[in-house]
Amino acid sequence: MALLDQWKEVAYNESLGREKLQELWAAYFQKEKEIYQKLLKEPDQAVKGTVKELADRFEVPVLTMTGFLDGINDSLVEKNPIEEMEEDTEVNLIFDKELLYKNMVAADADWLYNLEEWGPVLDEETRKALYKEQKSSTTIVKGKKVYPNDPCPCGSGKKYKKCCGRK
Numbered sequence: 334m335a336l337l338d339q340w341k342e343v344a345y346n347e348s349l350g351r352e353k354l355q356e357l358w359a360a361y362f363q364k365e366k367e368i369y370q371k372l373l374k375e376p377d378q379a380v381k382g383t384v385k386e387l388a389d390r391f392e393v394p395v396l397t398m399t400g401f402l403d404g405i406n407d408s409l410v411e412k413n414p415i416e417e418m419e420e421d422t423e424v425n426l427i428f429d430k431e432l433l434y435k436n437m438v439a440a441d442a443d444w445l446y447n448l449e450e451w452g453p454v455l456d457e458e459t460r461k462a463l464y465k466e467q468k469s470s471t472t473i474v475k476g477k478k479v480y481p482n483d484p485c486p487c488g489s490g491k492k493y494k495k496c497c498g499r500k
Contacts, residue, residue, distance in 0.1 A: 336384060336418045340399040364393050365401055366444055372426060373450035380426035384418055387426070395420055404440075408433035430454055431463055438467040 334342075344357065368391045372380065382390065388398035402424060406415050413424040434455060437446035451460060479486055481494035489496050 335416065336395065336399040336420065337403060337415055340396050340403065343396060344400060361397060361400060362444065364391075364397050365404070366448070367391070368393070368401055369445055370448060370450050372428070373448060373454055376428075376430055376454050381423065383421050384424055385420040387424065405433070408436045431459075434460060434463050435467040438464050439471070 344354075344361070346354070349357070371391065380387070384398055384402065385395055387402075388395045391398065391401075393401070399418065402413055402418070403415055405426065405428060406412055408428045409425065410427045410429055411425060414422060418424065434446055434451065446460075446464070455463070479493050479498070481492065481498055483493050485491050485493045485496035485498070487497050492498075
């Protein structure tokens with residue numbers, strides 16, 4: 334069974350009960366935070382290795398590293414083969430800084446996008462702009478409602494009800 338399947342089997346196992354799952358995720362989020370703190374200290378360093386080597390390097394179990402790799406995959410410059418990954422699969426953690434920040438915002442992971450380690454990586458103004466860009470990208474903006482007696486938006490000069498509103 335691929336590592337990702339094993340991770341999902343553990344991390345989303347409803348039979349464990351709510352309390353056990355909350356403990357598992359709290360421990361995972363703490364380890365995830367620690368890994369990101371280390372990565373952000375040297376954001377331009379190309380971190381590569383097997384899944385097992387990276388798990389050892391960051392002092393986490395292989396399944397925790399699998400969950401981490403699953404989470405960061407969308408922010409990587411070159412995606413990892415996450416679906417068929419095994420312990421000896423070569424992977425990388427070379428991430429796009431701005432994309433990673435925006436993905437953290439999208440995930441509502443404030444414990445990650447508020448890390449002080451972001452300071453030297455992206456200045457505060459850039460972080461604010463990325464935050465705003467990410468939040469506004471998921472906001473639906475409705476167009477102005479056109480009433481029957483309003484001028485037609487097609488620019489014909491006719492009332493809407495006599496032009497495009499007829500259809």
